[in-house]
Amino acid sequence: MKVSPRRDFFRYMAIFGLATWGVTPLLAKGTKEKTMYQDSPKDGKTCVECLHFLPETNECKIVEGSISPEGWCILYFKDPRLK
Numbered sequence: 467m468k469v470s471p472r473r474d475f476f477r478y479m480a481i482f483g484l485a486t487w488g489v490t491p492l493l494a495k496g497t498k499e500k501t502m503y504q505d506s507p508k509d510g511k512t513c514v515e516c517l518h519f520l521p522e523t524n525e526c527k528i529v530e531g532s533i534s535p536e537g538w539c540i541l542y543f544k545d546p547r548l549k
């Protein structure tokens with residue numbers, strides 16, 4: 467059976483992708499600087515109404531550190547459960 471370099475390449479890439487996916491820190495959080503976090507609301511939008519806010523601990527699922535309920539960052543996404 468003839469071995470195809472192209473097939474080997476794709477097989478290698480699939481294995482490489484799985485290996486790197488396995489070690490990628492999926493739970494890594496962004497920094498406040500990179501997400502442009504601020505302790506005050508922006509255009510009336512606040513962390514307390516964001517889908518990512520954790521009210522029990524005043525933390526965020528995707529931004530590191532303590533978060534103010536009245537804060538805001540560029541990853542804001544209004545919780546659709548709130549009216």
Ligand code: SF4
Pocket residue numbers: 501503512513514516517518519520526527528529533537538539540541542543
């Ligand atoms: S606005 Fe940003 S920092 Fe605040 S809860 Fe949402 S994602 Fe987290």
